[in-house]
Amino acid sequence: MKIAVAIDGSENAMRAAEHAVLLARYLPDAVLDIIFVADLSKAMDERLLTQTPESMALKREQKVHPVLKMAEEADIYSELTTLKGNPSQEIIKHVNSSGTDLLIMGSRGLNAFQEMVLGSVSHKVLKHANCPVTVVK
Amino acid sequence: MHSLQQQWFGNVRADLLAGIVVGLALIPEALAFAFIVGVDPRVALYASFTIAVITSFVGGRPGLISAATGAMALVLVSLMADHGLEYVLAATVLTGIIQFILGGLGVANLMRFIPNSVMLGFVNALGIMIFMTQLPYLVGSGGMTYVFAIATLILVYAVPRFFTAIPAPLIAIVVMTAVALFSGIKLQTIGDLGTMPNTLPAFFLPDIPLNFETLKIILPYSLALSVVGLLESLLTSQVLDDMTDTPSNKNREARGQGIANFITGFFGGMAGCALIGQSMINMKSGGRGRLSTFTAGVFLMFLIIVLGDIVVKIPMPVLAGVMVMVSMTTFNWGSFKFLRSAPRSESLVMLITVGIILYTHNLAIGVVAGVIMSSLFFVAKISRVSVTNESGVYKVSGPLFFASTTKFLHSFDSVTEKTIVIDFENSQLWDESAVGAIFKLKQKLADKGIEVTIKGLNSSSELLYEKLL
Numbered sequence: 001m002k003i004a005v006a007i008d009g010s011e012n013a014m015r016a017a018e019h020a021v022l023l024a025r026y027l028p029d030a031v032l033d034i035i036f037v038a039d040l041s042k043a044m045d046e047r048l049l050t051q052t053p054e055s056m057a058l059k060r061e062q063k064v065h066p067v068l069k070m071a072e073e074a075d076i077y078s079e080l081t082t083l084k085g086n087p088s089q090e091i092i093k094h095v096n097s098s099g100t101d102l103l104i105m106g107s108r109g110l111n112a113f114q115e116m117v118l119g120s121v122s123h124k125v126l127k128h129a130n131c132p133v134t135v136v137k
Numbered sequence: 138m139h140s141l142q143q144q145w146f147g148n149v150r151a152d153l154l155a156g157i158v159v160g161l162a163l164i165p166e167a168l169a170f171a172f173i174v175g176v177d178p179r180v181a182l183y184a185s186f187t188i189a190v191i192t193s194f195v196g197g198r199p200g201l202i203s204a205a206t207g208a209m210a211l212v213l214v215s216l217m218a219d220h221g222l223e224y225v226l227a228a229t230v231l232t233g234i235i236q237f238i239l240g241g242l243g244v245a246n247l248m249r250f251i252p253n254s255v256m257l258g259f260v261n262a263l264g265i266m267i268f269m270t271q272l273p274y275l276v277g278s279g280g281m282t283y284v285f286a287i288a289t290l291i292l293v294y295a296v297p298r299f300f301t302a303i304p305a306p307l308i309a310i311v312v313m314t315a316v317a318l319f320s321g322i323k324l325q326t327i328g329d330l331g332t333m334p335n336t337l338p339a340f341f342l343p344d345i346p347l348n349f350e351t352l353k354i355i356l357p358y359s360l361a362l363s364v365v366g367l368l369e370s371l372l373t374s375q376v377l378d379d380m381t382d383t384p385s386n387k388n389r390e391a392r393g394q395g396i397a398n399f400i401t402g403f404f405g406g407m408a409g410c411a412l413i414g415q416s417m418i419n420m421k422s423g424g425r426g427r428l429s430t431f432t433a434g435v436f437l438m439f440l441i442i443v444l445g446d447i448v449v450k451i452p453m454p455v456l457a458g459v460m461v462m463v464s465m466t467t468f469n470w471g472s473f474k475f476l477r478s479a480p481r482s483e484s485l486v487m488l489i490t491v492g493i494i495l496y497t498h499n500l501a502i503g504v505v506a507g508v509i510m511s512s513l514f515f516v517a518k519i520s521r522v523s524v525t526n527e528s529g530v531y532k533v534s535g536p537l538f539f540a541s542t543t544k545f546l547h548s549f550d551s552v553t554e555k556t557i558v559i560d561f562e563n564s565q566l567w568d569e570s571a572v573g574a575i576f577k578l579k580q581k582l583a584d585k586g587i588e589v590t591i592k593g594l595n596s597s598s599e600l601l602y603e604k605l606l
Contacts (some may be wrong), residue, residue, distance in 0.1 A: 040380050040421060044413060047376045048257050049471050052249070056379065084380060087420070 004033040004081075004100040006091050006125075009063030012106030016136040017067040020104040024076045032071050032078040035094060036064050037087040088124035096130045104134045141417060144199045148426045155424025156432025161439045162304040162418050163189070163204050164448070168327060168503040169460045170210040173270045174407060175217045176225065177331045181205040182441050183338040184229075189434025191397040193427045195390030198374040200381065202415040202433055203397065207267045207463070208365045208500055209408045215498070216358045217494030224355055226343040226606065229408040231352075231359035233399025236367060240391030248371050254483040255507035256372055257472055258490025260413075262503060264468030265495060267460060273424045274325070274457040281322055282454040289313050289458030304418060306459040313345065313455040314447075327456065328449030361501035366398070367391055368411030375412040380420050414466060416448050482514040516540050522564070524548035532560045538567035542574035549578055552587055562593035571598075572605040 005020035005104075007013040024030040038060060046119075050056040064080060071078035081098075083090040095103050107122050122135045141258075163185050165441050171181035185204035192203040217225050275286055292309035300308075317324055344603065375581050398408050419429050469475075476484045486507055494503030522535035522545050537545055561576075566572060579589050594602060 041417070043376050043380050043420075044373075044417065045469055045471050046259060047372070047379065048253055048469050049475055051253055053375060053379060084382070 001027050001029065002031045002033055002099060002101050003027070004035055004095055004098070004103045005067070006035045006037070006087075006103065006105040007063065007067050008036070008039075008087070008106075010106060010108070012108060012136070013064065014106075016104050016106035016134075017070060019136050021070050021074050021076060023102075023104070024071075025074050027076070030076060032076050033081055033098065033100060034064065034067050034071070035081045035083065035091060036060070037083045037085065037090045039087050040085050072074055088121045088128075091121070091125050092128045095125075096128075101130050102132050102134065103129055104136060107135050107137055143426075145427050148423075149428060151423035152426045152428035153432050155419050155422035156429040157436050158302075158304060158422045159202055159326045159415050159419045159424065159429065159433035160436030160440065161307045162415050163202075163412075163433060163478050164440065165306050165310060165410070165459045166207070166415075166463060167205050167437070167557060168448070168451075169271075169456055169463075170205045171191040171205055171407075172274075172330060172456075173207065173210040173267075174225070176222055176407065178327065178330065179334040180222065180407050181210075182227070182334055182437070183351075183404055184401050184409050186434050186438040187338060187368050187401045187404050187406050188394075188397045188409040189430055189437070191400055193431035195389075195393035196427075196430070197387060197391075197393055198377055198385035199427045200416070200419055200429055201370070201374055201377055201385075201390070201411050202419050202430055203370065203394060203409055203411045204434070204437075205407055205409040206369065206412050206414065207467075208263055208368075208369050209362055209370065209410055210471045211263070211266050211270075211498070211500060212358060212361045212365055213407060216355070220354060223343045223345050225407055226357045226402045226405065227345050227351065228355040228362065228397050228402075229406065230343065230402030231355055232366065232408045233397070233402060234393045235363040235395070236397030236398060237392050239363060239367065240388050240393075240395055243388050244367060244391050245371055245387030248375075250512070251368065251504070251508055252483070252486065252511045254475075254479070254486040255490050255511060256368070256506055257469055257475065258487045258494070258507055259368060259500060259504055260467055260469050261472055261487075262494035262500065264464045264466075264490045265465060265491070266498070266500075268464035271457040271464070273529055274453045275461075278325065278454070281324060284323060285313055285317065285322075285452055285454040286458040286461070288316075289455045290461060293459060293462045306462065309459060310451055310455055313458075314451050317455070318450060324452035324454055326449060326453060327451045328374070333441065333445035333449050334444060337442075338406065340403055343402065361499060362387065362398075362408045364501040364504060366394060366408065367403045369413065371393055371603065372412035373413050373416050376413075377416060377420065381425060402420060412465060483511070486511045486514065520544075522548075529554045529556065529561055530558045532563065534563035536565045536567055537561075537571035537574065539570040544569045545574055546578060549582065552582065552585070554587065555589070556588040557582070558590045558592055560593045561591065561595075561598060564593075564598070565595060566598035566601050568601075569605060572602055575602070576606060 003020055003024050005017050007017055024032050046056055050059055105122055126133050167181040167185045168178050171178040188203050213225055216228060289309045293305045296305040296308050370390055371387050374385055374387055378385050490503045490507035493506050494500050520540035522541040525532050583587050
C-alpha cells in the first residue's frame with residue numbers, strides 16, 4: 001500500500017503528516033511517499049527573503065526534515081519526492097502516475113475571499129486525483 | 138552545462154509556445170516603460186526586440202527574458218528630460234561597453250556581497266516607483282479613467298483563476314480596449330502620446346558631439362544603468378537556476394547584456410536588462426531554452442508591425458491598470474514579515490535602501506549605499522570581542538582584527554595579578570593590527586611588572602604571529 005502525503009512546511013501539512021504516519025503504522029508493508037513541491041511562482045520571493053541559494057536549500061530541508069524524522073521514528077519505510085512547479089498540478093501529476101493508493105494533505109484553511117484569490121490546492125487535487133484523498137483539517 | 142544545440146533545440150515545442158506567450162506579455166510593459174522615460178513607444182519596443190534576440194544568442198542563462206525594463210527606464214527619466222533621446226541612446230551604448238568589461242572582469246562574483254536586504258530594498262523601491270509613475274495617468278482625468286483602470290485591475294487578477302494560457306494583462310487590454318471602442322467613451326490613448334513603429338529597427342549613429350562634455354553627461358547614467366541592469370539580471374538568473382536546477386554562467390550573462398545594450402543603442406533602442414516577471418512567465422509556460430527568448434523577441438516585433446494600428450487605440454487608463462498590477466507584483470509583500478523577523482540591522486538596511494532610492498530617484502545609489510551600510514554593520518557585528526578573567530587566565534573570545542583591537546586592549550586596563558595567561562582558544566588573529574595589539578599589550582603590562590604568557594593560538598594565528606613578530 002502506497003500512502004502519499006503532500007507537505008509544504010505549514011502547520012496544517014504537519015497535521016496531515018501525523019495522520020499519514022498514524023495510518024501507515026497500522027498497515028503492513030505501507031510505503032510513505034512524502035511529496036514536497038517547491039512553488040515556482042514563489043521562487044523570486046523565496047530568493048529575496050533568504051541570504052543565499054545555500055540558505056534557501058537549508059530552509060527547504062527544514063520543511064521536509066521533521067516529517068522524514070517522524071516516519072523514521074515510527075519505523076515506516078518512506079521516500080521523499082521533491083517536485084518543482086505549480087503545487088496542485090505537480091501533486092496531481094505525481095499521484096496519478098506513481099500508483100498511489102491514498103493521498104493525504106492538509107487544508108490551508110482559507111476563507112472564501114482568500115480562496116477566490118489564491119485558489120484552493122486541496123480542491124483542485126480532490127477534483128483531479130485518481131485515488132482516494134484525505135484532507136486533514 | 139548543456140551543449141549549445143541542446144540550449145537551442147532541446148525543448149522546441151514548449152519554447153516556441155512559451156516564447157509567444159512572453160512576446161505577448163512584453164508589449165504592455167514595453168509601452169508603459171517608454172512613457173515612463175518620456176520617449177516614443179518605438180524606442181522601448183525596438184529595445185525589447187533587439188535585446189531579447191541578441192541575448193538569446195550571447196546571454197549566459199537560457200530561458201532568461203531580457204528587454205526594456207522599468208528599472209532601466211527609471212534611471213533614464215532625467216537624462217531624457219534634460220538632454221533628449223540622442224543622449225539616451227548614447228548612454229545605452231556606453232552601458233553596453235561598461236557591462237561587457239565588467240562581465241569580463243568577473244563582476245558576477247561580486248553578487249555574493251550584495252545581501253538580500255539590499256535586493257529586497259531594490260525591488261520594493263522599484264515597485265513603489267513604477268506605481269508612482271502611473272499616477273499621472275490615473276488621477277484627475279475624470280471618473281471614467283478610474284472605472285477603466287479598476288475594471289482592468291479586476292480582470293488581471295480574476296482571469297488567471299479560470300484561464301492561464303494567455304497572459305491576463307493581454308486579455309484585460311483586449312477586452313477593455315474593445316469596451317472603450319464600442320462604447321465610444323473618450324479616453325486618452327497610446328496614440329495620443331506617441332506613434333507606433335511600422336518598420337524593423339535600422340542602424341544609425343546617435344547624433345551627439347563625441348567629446349568629453351558628452352561623456353561627462355552620459356557616464357553617470359551609464360554607470361547607474363550598468364549597476365541596475367546587472368543586479369536585476371543576475372538576481373533573475375539565480376532564481377531561474379533554482380527553478381530549473383541547472384547552473385548558468387553569470388559573467389557570460391553580464392557580457393551578453395553588454396553586447397545587447399551596445400547594439401541596441403545603435404538601433405534606436407533604450408537600455409534594458411532581464412525582466413523578472415516575464416522570465417517567470419516563461420518558466421511557468423514551459424520555456425527553458427534560448428529559443429524561447431528568441432521567439433519572444435521576434436513575436437513581439439511581428440505583433441507590433443502587424444497590429445500597430447490597433448495598439449495605438451489602447452486607452453492609457455487600461456495600460457496604467459496593468460502597470461499597477463506589475464508594480465504590486467514587483468513589490469515583495471513578504472518584506473513586512475521580514476521586517477519583523479530579520480535582525481534589526483538587516484531591516485534597517487532594507488528600509489534605508491528604499492528610502493535613499495525614493496529620495497534620489499536613483500536605484501543604483503540606493504543599492505551601492507545599501508551594500509556599504511550592510512558591510513559596515515557586518516564588520517561591527519563580527520568585531521565583537523570579549524575578555525573574561527578567571528583567576529589570572531584571561532580568555533579572549535571573538536576575532537581580533539583592525540576593528541576589534543581597541544576593545545581588546547581596554548579589557549586589560551585594570552589587571553591586578555602579577556602573572557597572567559591570555560588564552561586565545563576562542564579567538565583568531567586576522568591581521569597586523571591583531572599581532573600589534575598583542576605586542577603593545579605585552580609591553581604595557583611589562584611596564585607595570587606583570588608577566589604575560591600567551592596560549593591557545595590556533596595554527597594560522599600562530600603562523601601570523603611568528604611571521605610578524
